[in-house]
Amino acid sequence: MLNTSQAKPRVCILRTDGTNCDQETAYAFNKTGGESRLVHVNQLRSGAEKLSDYQILAVPGGFSYGDDIHSGKVLSVELASFLNDQLCRFVDDGKLVLGICNGFQVLVRTGLLPWGELGTIQATLMENDSGHFECRWTNLLVEQNNCVFTQGLAGNEVQYQAAHGEGKFYTDEVTIEKIEHSGQVVFRYASTTTGQPTQDYPQNPNGSLHAIAGICDKTGRVLGLMPHPERFVEAFHHPNWRRVSLGEPHGLPLFRNAVAYAAQTGAGC
Amino acid sequence: MAIQEVRVQTVPYLEDIKGKYLLHEIKDTLHINSITGLVTAKVYRLEGISAHQAEFLARRLLAEEVFQNYTVNEPIIKDAGKLVEVAYKPGVMNPEAGSILKAAADLGITEMVAADSSYEYGFYGNLTDTDTELILTRLLVNETVEKVVTEKPATLIIKGQPGGIRVIPIRNMDDAALLKLSKDNLFLNLEEMQAIQNYYINQDRDPTDCEIETLAQTWSEHCGHKTFKATVLLDGKAKKPLYQRLWESTNQAAHPLVLSAFEDDSGVMHFYDGLALCGKVETHNSPSAIEPYGGAMTGSGGVFRDIMGTGTGAKVIASTDMFCFAPPDLPDDEVPPGCLHPHYLLRRVVDGVRDYGNRMGIPTNNGSVHFHRDFRAKPSVIVGAYGLIPAADAGKRRPVSGDLAVAIGGRTGRDGIHGATFSSGEMTSRTMDVNASAVQIGHAIEEKRMSDALLRAREEKLIRAITDCGAGGFASAFGEMGEDTGVRIYLDRAPLKYQGLAPWEIWVSESQERMGLAVPPEHIERLAAICREHNVEVTVIGEFTGTGNLELFYHDELVGELTMEFLHHGLPRRVMAAVPREHQVQLIEPDYPRDWEQACMQVMQHLNVCSKEPILRMYDHGVQGSSALPPFAGVAGNAPNDAVIIAPVPGQKYGAVIAHGLNPVLNAIDSYAGSIWAATEAVANAVASGANPDELMLIDNFIWPYPDEASMYDLDRAVDACVDFVQATGMPFISGKDSLSSTYRAQDGSVLKIPPVLCISCFGRVADVTQTVSTDFKRPGSVIALVGHREVQQMGGSSYFDITDAASPQVPVIAPDRLITTLRCLYQANHSGKVLACHDISEGGLLAALTEMCLGGGMGASIEVPAGERADYYLFNETAGCFLVELDELTQAGELFKDMPYIILGSTTAEPNISVTQDNNILFNIATAKLFTAWQKTMQEVFGGC
Numbered sequence A: 001m002l003n004t005s006q007a008k009p010r011v012c013i014l015r016t017d018g019t020n021c022d023q024e025t026a027y028a029f030n031k032t033g034g035e036s037r038l039v040h041v042n043q044l045r046s047g048a049e050k051l052s053d054y055q056i057l058a059v060p061g062g063f064s065y066g067d068d069i070h071s072g073k074v075l076s077v078e079l080a081s082f083l084n085d086q087l088c089r090f091v092d093d094g095k096l097v098l099g100i101c102n103g104f105q106v107l108v109r110t111g112l113l114p115w116g117e118l119g120t121i122q123a124t125l126m127e128n129d130s131g132h133f134e135c136r137w138t139n140l141l142v143e144q145n146n147c148v149f150t151q152g153l154a155g156n157e158v159q160y161q162a163a164h165g166e167g168k169f170y171t172d173e174v175t176i177e178k179i180e181h182s183g184q185v186v187f188r189y190a191s192t193t194t195g196q197p198t199q200d201y202p203q204n205p206n207g208s209l210h211a212i213a214g215i216c217d218k219t220g221r222v223l224g225l226m227p228h229p230e231r232f233v234e235a236f237h238h239p240n241w242r243r244v245s246l247g248e249p250h251g252l253p254l255f256r257n258a259v260a261y262a263a264q265t266g267a268g269c
Numbered sequence B: 001m002a003i004q005e006v007r008v009q010t011v012p013y014l015e016d017i018k019g020k021y022l023l024h025e026i027k028d029t030l031h032i033n034s035i036t037g038l039v040t041a042k043v044y045r046l047e048g049i050s051a052h053q054a055e056f057l058a059r060r061l062l063a064e065e066v067f068q069n070y071t072v073n074e075p076i077i078k079d080a081g082k083l084v085e086v087a088y089k090p091g092v093m094n095p096e097a098g099s100i101l102k103a104a105a106d107l108g109i110t111e112m113v114a115a116d117s118s119y120e121y122g123f124y125g126n127l128t129d130t131d132t133e134l135i136l137t138r139l140l141v142n143e144t145v146e147k148v149v150t151e152k153p154a155t156l157i158i159k160g161q162p163g164g165i166r167v168i169p170i171r172n173m174d175d176a177a178l179l180k181l182s183k184d185n186l187f188l189n190l191e192e193m194q195a196i197q198n199y200y201i202n203q204d205r206d207p208t209d210c211e212i213e214t215l216a217q218t219w220s221e222h223c224g225h226k227t228f229k230a231t232v233l234l235d236g237k238a239k240k241p242l243y244q245r246l247w248e249s250t251n252q253a254a255h256p257l258v259l260s261a262f263e264d265d266s267g268v269m270h271f272y273d274g275l276a277l278c279g280k281v282e283t284h285n286s287p288s289a290i291e292p293y294g295g296a297m298t299g300s301g302g303v304f305r306d307i308m309g310t311g312t313g314a315k316v317i318a319s320t321d322m323f324c325f326a327p328p329d330l331p332d333d334e335v336p337p338g339c340l341h342p343h344y345l346l347r348r349v350v351d352g353v354r355d356y357g358n359r360m361g362i363p364t365n366n367g368s369v370h371f372h373r374d375f376r377a378k379p380s381v382i383v384g385a386y387g388l389i390p391a392a393d394a395g396k397r398r399p400v401s402g403d404l405a406v407a408i409g410g411r412t413g414r415d416g417i418h419g420a421t422f423s424s425g426e427m428t429s430r431t432m433d434v435n436a437s438a439v440q441i442g443h444a445i446e447e448k449r450m451s452d453a454l455l456r457a458r459e460e461k462l463i464r465a466i467t468d469c470g471a472g473g474f475a476s477a478f479g480e481m482g483e484d485t486g487v488r489i490y491l492d493r494a495p496l497k498y499q500g501l502a503p504w505e506i507w508v509s510e511s512q513e514r515m516g517l518a519v520p521p522e523h524i525e526r527l528a529a530i531c532r533e534h535n536v537e538v539t540v541i542g543e544f545t546g547t548g549n550l551e552l553f554y555h556d557e558l559v560g561e562l563t564m565e566f567l568h569h570g571l572p573r574r575v576m577a578a579v580p581r582e583h584q585v586q587l588i589e590p591d592y593p594r595d596w597e598q599a600c601m602q603v604m605q606h607l608n609v610c611s612k613e614p615i616l617r618m619y620d621h622g623v624q625g626s627s628a629l630p631p632f633a634g635v636a637g638n639a640p641n642d643a644v645i646i647a648p649v650p651g652q653k654y655g656a657v658i659a660h661g662l663n664p665v666l667n668a669i670d671s672y673a674g675s676i677w678a679a680t681e682a683v684a685n686a687v688a689s690g691a692n693p694d695e696l697m698l699i700d701n702f703i704w705p706y707p708d709e710a711s712m713y714d715l716d717r718a719v720d721a722c723v724d725f726v727q728a729t730g731m732p733f734i735s736g737k738d739s740l741s742s743t744y745r746a747q748d749g750s751v752l753k754i755p756p757v758l759c760i761s762c763f764g765r766v767a768d769v770t771q772t773v774s775t776d777f778k779r780p781g782s783v784i785a786l787v788g789h790r791e792v793q794q795m796g797g798s799s800y801f802d803i804t805d806a807a808s809p810q811v812p813v814i815a816p817d818r819l820i821t822t823l824r825c826l827y828q829a830n831h832s833g834k835v836l837a838c839h840d841i842s843e844g845g846l847l848a849a850l851t852e853m854c855l856g857g858g859m860g861a862s863i864e865v866p867a868g869e870r871a872d873y874y875l876f877n878e879t880a881g882c883f884l885v886e887l888d889e890l891t892q893a894g895e896l897f898k899d900m901p902y903i904i905l906g907s908t909t910a911e912p913n914i915s916v917t918q919d920n921n922i923l924f925n926i927a928t929a930k931l932f933t934a935w936q937k938t939m940q941e942v943f944g945g946c
Helices: A022-031 A041-046 A071-084 A086-091 A100-109 A171-183 A252-265 B017-030 B050-063 B096-106 B127-140 B176-180 B190-203 B209-218 B242-253 B287-289 B292-308 B342-360 B419-424 B444-459 B473-481 B501-508 B521-533 B564-569 B598-603 B664-670 B671-688 B708-729 B799-803 B816-831 B845-857 B869-874 B890-897 B928-943
Strands: A010-015 A033-040 A058-060 A094-098 A124-126 A134-140 A159-163 A166-171 A185-189 A212-216 A220-225 B003-010 B035-047 B068-072 B082-088 B114-125 B147-148 B232-233 B237-239 B259-260 B267-268 B275-283 B315-325 B363-373 B378-390 B404-409 B465-468 B487-490 B515-520 B540-542 B551-554 B557-563 B574-578 B628-631 B645-646 B655-661 B698-702 B733-737 B743-745 B752-753 B759-764 B784-789 B833-841 B860-864 B884-885 B900-910 B913-917 B921-927
Touching: A010 A022, A010 A041, A010 B275, A022 A033, A022 A058, A022 A252, A033 A171, A033 B232, A041 A071, A041 B147, A041 B521, A058 A100, A058 B096, A058 B557, A071 A086, A071 A100, A071 B050, A094 A100, A094 A252, A100 A124, A100 A220, A124 B759, A134 A212, A159 B598, A159 B655, A166 A212, A185 A220, A185 B190, A220 B655, A252 B292, B003 B050, B017 B035, B017 B114, B017 B127, B035 B096, B050 B068, B050 B096, B068 B363, B096 B114, B114 B127, B147 B900, B176 B190, B209 B473, B209 B501, B209 B551, B209 B557, B209 B564, B232 B708, B237 B259, B242 B292, B242 B708, B242 B733, B242 B890, B267 B698, B267 B733, B267 B759, B275 B292, B275 B655, B275 B698, B275 B733, B275 B759, B287 B292, B292 B315, B292 B342, B292 B378, B292 B444, B292 B465, B315 B342, B315 B444, B315 B645, B315 B655, B315 B759, B342 B363, B342 B444, B342 B928, B363 B655, B378 B655, B378 B698, B404 B473, B404 B487, B404 B521, B419 B733, B444 B521, B444 B860, B465 B473, B473 B487, B473 B501, B473 B515, B473 B564, B501 B551, B501 B557, B515 B521, B551 B564, B557 B564, B574 B708, B574 B928, B598 B845, B598 B921, B598 B928, B655 B671, B664 B671, B664 B759, B671 B698, B671 B708, B671 B759, B698 B708, B708 B759, B784 B816, B784 B890, B799 B869, B816 B833, B816 B884, B833 B845, B845 B860, B845 B869, B845 B884, B845 B913, B845 B928, B884 B890, B913 B928, B921 B928
Parallel strands: A010 A033, A010 A058, A058 A094, A094 A220, B232 B574, B315 B363, B487 B551, B698 B733, B860 B913
Antiparallel strands: A124 A166, A134 A159, A134 A185, A185 A212, A212 A220, B003 B035, B003 B068, B035 B114, B082 B114, B082 B147, B232 B237, B259 B267, B267 B275, B275 B378, B315 B378, B404 B515, B404 B540, B465 B515, B487 B540, B551 B557, B628 B645, B645 B655, B655 B759, B698 B759, B743 B752, B784 B884, B784 B900, B833 B884, B860 B900, B913 B921
């Protein structure tokens, strides 16, 4: 139980030029018992803020530095250049990292996903097969694995909105097999009729390999996904709440799992 | 310094997505089929570093081995039949350049002095020179901002010596010389030029270029709204100025929720919990006509800054876009000289709105597109923005003597010079050449970080006053802010993008992403610290004085001085004559349909009826996590709702509703009725979704041909319609804008008047978003009722008459006093929770509304047309303010709508068919799938599938 504000796990919502899903991500963590703080990357670079003061790091959606060169690239370079040690220590300390949309792109481009090797890029998020930005609700199948964020959700279908132009997960055959073999796929785009993973547009909105919408690292503590769980934390966020009953808003369990895990482990604080 | 070139392309075994879609577009829109393949590559030019360093950057920054190849200082597309590189022209800001420099520095390469990026296109197959030219001019290169690169540039740095100060000998000019001075740059009329001349005769000196430019932009139609402030002369009688009539009607309405009307950068209404909502809608027609991508981007950026410049700064929470174009399949030879093809315009405008709104993190969730052949010379591009602000921080703020004049955001360049005066002029075949400098590319991230910093500064109460540097740039922003006090500006202190700007250019430049602030001196340090943390540049460029004068300095030299009195009150008030034009639309009625299915399909696929979903899918309409009624929903997510509702304060159930209405076709036939229709459509959309009509505010946007006597008459009628609407409904206008340059003058002197557009936007507050209504039918067997009054023979301007080549002077006439009663009743019904679905009737009529409701519900409907009615009129009449309502039970209709005009039409069905009967005869029974396909395919053909 989280009775006092001191007990609330602290969440660092990382911001920089062009970040734009920071406030709703902060709200999602706060609603599930976390204590979020919006931290500009400049505050980490200057030392005014330290990652070690937090138990969860969230890299939210948006267009960091305009997604110039590649989506999330310029922020990835900045993190790998200036915050390499802090980030490594954060992950090694058993803390949690969540990257949503642009944040997922950043985690992949820093190398934190899939293998936790900063500076080594093993996968990528390419331009959507449709050739343009897509904003639509997606149906996702949650895989069974050790991902902290999705405990208790395995086998469920959840609906999150996707909104991106570069979300096609792609890597070479060896890497994809390794990711699959080690159970690191967390979310797959799934057909609303069969519930099975799909390559069909638009239910798979970008043409991702193996219908991958999100992956975690081997520890299950670093998660990246393209669709936006923070956009479904109130019942009325769903486009069809007036016609179907969907139970608890599908984004909430993901944040609650993270907060509960951080509270239990109390890692590092 | 040496420039290194890095080229990056997708590895050959993966699809080149950019190339693939470009090739499709070449085949689909230009019908060039001789190209067998198309590959693209990105080119980076990096100045001041070694080849070795370029190699390092290619590996670590520019290319990703997982899916890309690169070369350094070597071609990468080697075997193409034709290779073309397209880049921004020098001086057009490439937003990516700054990121390349930053990331290189983060990687330890600090020697780079400049960077640029561009694209190469390699064509395979038999491409003739004519084909190449067509592809370049129609699809790849907009010569206003882009060029084909034929050789490696020697440097990327723009150098130049600033021009000196010119004195314009205005006192000695005769009328012809005055008009010559005005032409192409100032767009002032003779009387206005003479007023300026007289001022300088009294001053006993001639003006500097800075002064003339200041007057030109402050007195431009765009900034000065001369027509709206003019006395209107009708039938020999003087009528009050249009603007005065509008704000007087607002005052008379005395709506308790109005917080600030017509005085600030946006209109503001009370929200909940001490918060306020603000709204502003702008047009960006002229720039979008010549460079649609940049024009639409900077239109969005500008209207967002209007919200950011409200009170001491609001947060933007939604964005809207309303466009009017010629049909995308317009034959090439019907595009007037100097104008761009509507297919290109539409796609590029959408790209611009998409890229600015998405990158700013603002949901673009309400909009529409309208088509008419007469928009072929110039589109109407309307962009709106809505914001949230503590009520205590709202209301127009004025600087105090001693406050610092502060520029924040982007740097000043030569781009956008003369935008204000250019927007006020007619479009001609020369516009593209002469006014190219008035257009620029927006930099959304610059604006986003500025917005982040400004919201912090507002919270810390550091800002006395703030305004957007929009049209007219610093001249408009500081000239206006300093009206009461006077202001002194040191132009040399403004940060520049590159050297070489003359003082007057700095003063009137419309470089984007800049705002002007008045900051008490004791707060400047803290403001600077916040800006540093957000990577935002902030500069003190002057101070608010107490002299009542505008004083401009450049390196200690006084380069301009004007009294604020003359600048703001010296403009002679115009008297504008209004004379009705002789135009009679003859009644041509269509034959009764022999093939109902074909008639229905044709209406559904009509450009003004069809689904605009492919556009919406490219806008991030869910960012900020506030959606409570999205633009499209229903079983398959592809059925439109009437309005958008957002809950912008996390954790709270109260929300904001946003909707709009416009109908240029009706406005062209009957300005008064068309204007009432637009207002009705706007508020009907909001109320259909569950909003309370007594808590709605209105925003007007008049986009009108140059006001000759006939257009002035129509404009006068449109304003009277607005005023009558306010008086009858109590809903006030609290913000508005006019753009009176929808006229195209060809080289031979012939004139094309673009259809007049009155776009009415509406926004309001909703106490509980969970008590709102969507359009999708909820279950089979429900009752379908039609609520509202209409005369179905009023078919003028309808899509049905368009497809049948019919015409009628009788357009839908709506009585606002009857409307408000219907709206209040519908609100109560929606609020009761008994309404399962509700959809307003608009373009396409009852049948289109019914089809959309069926699509959303994944079901069908069976309805009956009352005996004696002409069934095609009944189904396709487009009277706004009428609604289809889904109810659980028959008895509820009488209970909910007892005093209203209503009729039970039929019921929803599980079978996915729409069946219509009359007098016990089946008129038709069509599979809904056929109607959906027709309705969806029109825009899919323009934008690709969704």
